[in-house]
Amino acid sequence: MFWLAWKTLYHEKGRFLVTIVGITFSAILVLTEVGIYLGMMRSATDIIRHSDADIWIASKNIQSFDFANAFPESRKNRVGSLTDVLWAEPLVLTWGFLKLADGGQEQVQIVGFNPDKGIGGPWSMIAGSPSDVKGGRYMILDRTSEQRLGSLKQGSIWELSQSRFRLVGVSQDIRSFTTAPVLFMSYAQAQDLPIGWIKPGLTSYILAKLKDKTKKNDVAASLRTLLKDNDVMTSEEFVMRTVKYWTIQTGIGMSFFLTAVLGLIIGGAIVGQTIYANTVQHMKEYGTLKAMGAKNEDIYKAIFSQALINAAAGYALGTAVMALMRPSIEAAGVPLYLSPLLISVVFIIIGMSCIFSAYFSVRKIKTLDPVMVFRG
Amino acid sequence: METILELRDVSKTYTEGGSEVKAVDAVSLSLLKGEVLLLMGPSGSGKTTLLSMMGCILRPSSGGITVDGTEVNRLEEKALPDVRKRYFGFVFQSFNLFPSLTAVENIELVLRMKGFAGKSPRPEALGLLDKVGLGDRAYFFPGDLSGGQKQRIAFARALVGDPPILLADEPTANLDSKRGNEVLDLLRKRAKEQGRAVVIVSHDPKAEAVADRVIFLEDGRIRV
Ligand SMILES: Nc1ncnc2c1ncn2[C@@H]1O[C@H](COP(=O)(O)OP(=O)(O)O)[C@@H](O)[C@H]1O
Ligand SMILES: [Mg+2]
Numbered sequence: 001m002f003w004l005a006w007k008t009l010y011h012e013k014g015r016f017l018v019t020i021v022g023i024t025f026s027a028i029l030v031l032t033e034v035g036i037y038l039g040m041m042r043s044a045t046d047i048i049r050h051s052d053a054d055i056w057i058a059s060k061n062i063q064s065f066d067f068a069n070a071f072p073e074s075r076k077n078r079v080g081s082l083t084d085v086l087w088a089e090p091l092v093l094t095w096g097f098l099k100l101a102d103g104g105q106e107q108v109q110i111v112g113f114n115p116d117k118g119i120g121g122p123w124s125m126i127a128g129s130p131s132d133v134k135g136g137r138y139m140i141l142d143r144t145s146e147q148r149l150g151s152l153k154q155g156s157i158w159e160l161s162q163s164r165f166r167l168v169g170v171s172q173d174i175r176s177f178t179t180a181p182v183l184f185m186s187y188a189q190a191q192d193l194p195i196g197w198i199k200p201g202l203t204s205y206i207l208a209k210l211k212d213k214t215k216k217n218d219v220a221a222s223l224r225t226l227l228k229d230n231d232v233m234t235s236e237e238f239v240m241r242t243v244k245y246w247t248i249q250t251g252i253g254m255s256f257f258l259t260a261v262l263g264l265i266i267g268g269a270i271v272g273q274t275i276y277a278n279t280v281q282h283m284k285e286y287g288t289l290k291a292m293g294a295k296n297e298d299i300y301k302a303i304f305s306q307a308l309i310n311a312a313a314g315y316a317l318g319t320a321v322m323a324l325m326r327p328s329i330e331a332a333g334v335p336l337y338l339s340p341l342l343i344s345v346v347f348i349i350i351g352m353s354c355i356f357s358a359y360f361s362v363r364k365i366k367t368l369d370p371v372m373v374f375r376g
Numbered sequence: 377m378e379t380i381l382e383l384r385d386v387s388k389t390y391t392e393g394g395s396e397v398k399a400v401d402a403v404s405l406s407l408l409k410g411e412v413l414l415l416m417g418p419s420g421s422g423k424t425t426l427l428s429m430m431g432c433i434l435r436p437s438s439g440g441i442t443v444d445g446t447e448v449n450r451l452e453e454k455a456l457p458d459v460r461k462r463y464f465g466f467v468f469q470s471f472n473l474f475p476s477l478t479a480v481e482n483i484e485l486v487l488r489m490k491g492f493a494g495k496s497p498r499p500e501a502l503g504l505l506d507k508v509g510l511g512d513r514a515y516f517f518p519g520d521l522s523g524g525q526k527q528r529i530a531f532a533r534a535l536v537g538d539p540p541i542l543l544a545d546e547p548t549a550n551l552d553s554k555r556g557n558e559v560l561d562l563l564r565k566r567a568k569e570q571g572r573a574v575v576i577v578s579h580d581p582k583a584e585a586v587a588d589r590v591i592f593l594e595d596g597r598i599r600v
Pocket of ligand 1 (some may be wrong): 426
């Protein structure tokens with residue numbers, strides 16, 4: 001019956017083509033929205049996921065990685081004193097303004113890490129090394145910021161919040177959710193910046209690594225009783241909290257999600273409409289098949305096959321277009337996350353929405369009485 | 377001759393808008409292998425209703441139907457498609473071919489539907505088309521063929537699986553007299569050369585010439 005589906009679709013080439021183009025657009029819409037959403041969520045949690053820490057200690061009621069209040073760094077010692085803790089390191093997160101060559105300025109997300117350990121620092125470098133920020137006003141910027149900041153020449157001097165910093169290294173593909181350039185410097189320099197709420201003696205985070213990873217829920221629980229004025233999270237919890245903040249609290253992620261759903265609905269509606277038109281057009285022939293002994297299921301197969309043929313052809317074209325468009329989307333500074341798994345999952349979802357949309361046609365076949373073939 | 381299909385006191389009552397219409401009223405008859413039975417009668421006399429019940433497409437309100445020894449009344453609804461598939465070929469007034477399939481594909485479709493097991497149904501479908509003299513039209517779509525050609529394709533399609541009973545409802549009504557005769561000739565040969573039972577519903581006087589037996593229906597009853 002797959003054969004019949006193919007023949008009846010192919011016979012109406014114009015309609016078939018329009019449907020495929022419709023699914024192609026729907027696939028592009030869904031893949032772009034989901035890809036950008038996942039790309040942004042990965043950016044938002046990049047530093048957490050690459051930090052190698054099992055536990056994050058933050059100010060009370062923190063919502064996302066990007067907005068942290070300061071608290072005394074001395075609490076690091078209490079964390080480190082637990083026998084299960086292998087190490088504890090502070091990490092500063094703050095914001096500043098970077099002056100550009102053309103006189104303008106850009107807000108940047110500043111990460112201050114311990115250059116002796118590298119914890120919370122950049123993990124992928126194309127020039128210099130993370131430890132180069134040690135011992136002075138040195139900074140690392142990311143290659144993806146070049147579009148916003150201009151050429152990132154190693155050794156160049158920049159003005160950051162009224163201090164002069166030397167660019168000692170360039171990292172690769174480290175982005176923030178807010179799209180503000182990520183700037184790395186030493187923990188001590190970050191505390192020293194004449195801006196914001198971070199001052200010497202204060203930190204934004206304490207990161208802890210455990211001797212035994214499997215104990216992290218227990219250790220987090222005991223740290224919670226120890227540090228009543230802080231939020232203590234496993235790194236997974238912190239990732240989830242950050243994702244939830246950007247998705248639900250701010251509604252930013254949700255708008256991507258809703259557009260993706262809209263894309264699915266449009267795709268489903270186009271396929272449903274085509275199949276329905278095709279079914280109505282062939283009612284008499286399907287009735288004839290039923291009279292000749294075809295079972296409902298035989299005809300359902302033909303209808304569902306039509307849905308799948310449309311979905312597969314449109315989706316294949318959609319992913320091909322995405323593959324072509326991807327470099328220019330990424331060049332525009334938008335992180336786009338596409339993996340074989342994601343592409344398969346989205347295909348299954350689009351396929352299901354197409355199959356679901358065939359429901360009205362199937363219902364028409366179910367109630368089709370073959371007696372009709374002898375009438376009119 | 378042997379009986380292939382038997383109707384015993386078969387009636388069909390339609391209820392429409394509260395009133396009841398007795399479309400077929402206590403009809404009994406036996407259909408024999410190798411015979412051509414012609415059902416005649418004025419419009420609305422119940423011919424189509426009777427034919428649908430013979431073909432196990434419509435269940436009677438009362439009475440019994442036996443096909444090749446099987447009591448059809450006792451079968452469940454979902455068993456009926458298999459009875460139709462095995463025992464019946466159908467020819468319709470308006471041909472009912474898939475417009476998106478070529479002549480040969482229309483026949484292949486039914487071969488596939490009836491569970492064709494070989495590598496490709498194409499040679500067999502072409503063979504059936506040759507039998508009705510349309511081998512050279514195999515790759516035409518129905519829309520590009522004449523009524524007579526379409527009805528011959530429909531006839532070839534009805535031969536798929538070599539069913540013992542062929543039911544034809546007004547097969548010549550949409551054809552001119554020459555094409556009508558060709559189709560009637562095919563139906564007669566089906567009975568006489570292959571020994572299959574053929575039932576024709578028709579107003580067409582030409583059909584009387586090919587029939588072994590004529591039954592007149594009037595208000596759902598057999599006129600004697
Ligand atoms: N589905 C139906 N519902 C109600 N009445 C019907 C239906 N089908 C047929 N009838 C009625 O039954 C009678 C017999 O119809 P039919 O079998 O089509 O006769 P014929 O084929 O001889 O013209 C007619 O009065 C017709 O109006
Ligand atoms: Mg009729």
